[in-house]
Amino acid sequence: MLLQVIASGILMGFIYALVAVGLTLVWGVMDIINFAHGEFLMLSMYTAFWMYSLFSIDPLLSLPVATALIFLMGFITYKIIIKRVIDAPGLTALLATFGLSLFLRNMAQFLWSPNYRFINETIVGDKKLVLGPIVLGMPQVVASVGSILMTTAVFYFITKTRTGRAIQATALDKDTARLMGINTEKIYAVTFGIAGACVGVAGALMSTFFPTHPESGALYSLLAFVIVALGGFGNIMGALYGGIIIGLAEALGGFYLGTQFKYAVVFLIYLIVIQVRPKGLFGW
């Protein structure tokens, strides 16, 4: 039973990690708290849902569409909103992203009603994966494998490609990066797009086993904040480990103390960790 709890905690952890990777990128590169991150996730889930219910395309097949769409949304959000507030004092950017999150969430409610929507029959559907004493739902397994792949892809993109290095340079020092001939405007927009793509993938994968509704992104963005701070702002590997820790904490906390306390355990672990590592586990 304990093994089962640990295994499903880790599976959830990988998905949390992917959501957090998007948030930590924006945070690390632009120093902006994107409160609308969870709403991007919600929109990706809706994309998968509508592709399924209107054209009966399986979420796993419509995943590239959802990813591209949310990438584009991130890109456009930067161009229209974030660009104007990026150099503004302290909390203004937060004001803008919070306003955006309110707008998107209630727009979704206005257009598609607050009802919970389920995707019933998918390729991964009711299948189970049995590993000795552990029984795991196929949707969760597929979602976490997908999340690992996407996280790895983002990691390699940031560390190995030319654009990725430009993103790193911009994060370190915007002005110097510009002197080196990097188009920082473009880099910011691309970073916001990648952050969107992360939740685009996560949302499409989650839509196979979580209900889709206007509020469905809110909880994950809250958890993602904690994961990002736990791992250290701007640190992708930190977000991955943070995600796993939080996934485990949630599963074990729910198991031992009861589900009503599982998030309290998550937040408590965060508070304890930052007493020892004030800048997160992998922050510098």
Add this chain to the structure above:
Amino acid sequence: MDRLKHLNQKKILLGIFVLIGILPLAVRNINFHNILILFVVFASLGEAWNIITGFTGQTSFGHAAFFGIGAYTSTVLLYRYGVNPWIGMFLGGIIAAIVAAAVSYPCFKLKGHYFAIATLAIAEIIQQIFVSWEYVEGATGISLPIMDESLLNFQFHPLNKLPYFYIVYIMFGLVLVIAYWIENSKMGFYLKAIRESHEAAESIGINTTRYKLYAMMASAFLTALFGTFYAQYFLYIDPFMVFALPVSMKIVLLTVLGGLGSLYGPIIGAAVLIPLSEYTRINLGGTGKGVDLIIFGLLVVIVACYQPNGIVGFFEKVRRRSRGKGVVDYGKSDACG
């Protein structure tokens, strides 16, 4: 020049205060009175939050915790032991200040965003405790016992909103005086030094932790007082109403929208946001489609994009242009470090 500015600020604040006091007598409409009460509550909460975030630069996303502690202390004391809410209000403030000191002291070594997320985590934990705590009726919430209408009982007929207004109005005046006093006292200068540069403040001998602690406790104490008022006004509380993240965020939003670190900021921010959200809710909210919040969110984005220094920043710009001098940089510092 500087003294003149202070004199002006004092006069303007007094003018605004008197004007707010006359409003409910001029317009006798129960909806209007209700909005006015909420406006004064949130303007005061913004002023209290401003002490720790606007003056000191320590972003708190967890002020709902203190608001809720205030609401619950007086309510539980009344509900379980019949303690007078005025005493409960004062005790709630003290408990909130103690809790604030206890939970934020270990967090003060955190910088910028890390502190902000820590306050958010603390508020979430406190909410979870109250949701599953049977002694305070958990998620069901508490309906306050109905008592005779009197100032001593802190209860009036629901249709008679004027007494409630003048109670909260006097509390608002108190908060303004305290915030004004803090801003212009030695402590206020210490706090602003901490905001501008933590290291520089320490290097000239300011005990940064102690002053951050004072600012946090003062802020929590004042916030809790309005928690009690809120409970007495609605006569019902549950954890999702007083401890939830949206309460913290509303305080943050209206202050940043008005102007962070300025005494006018929360008043202007609340004067814009509260009537906007209430009137759109009354007129458009009934459909259950969230049209009010769509408009609200959109307006918040627009203000953030075009007035990055808050509405106060806009007034300052106009004033500076008309005079060509007297530059004041409200909220210019980076509150997120």
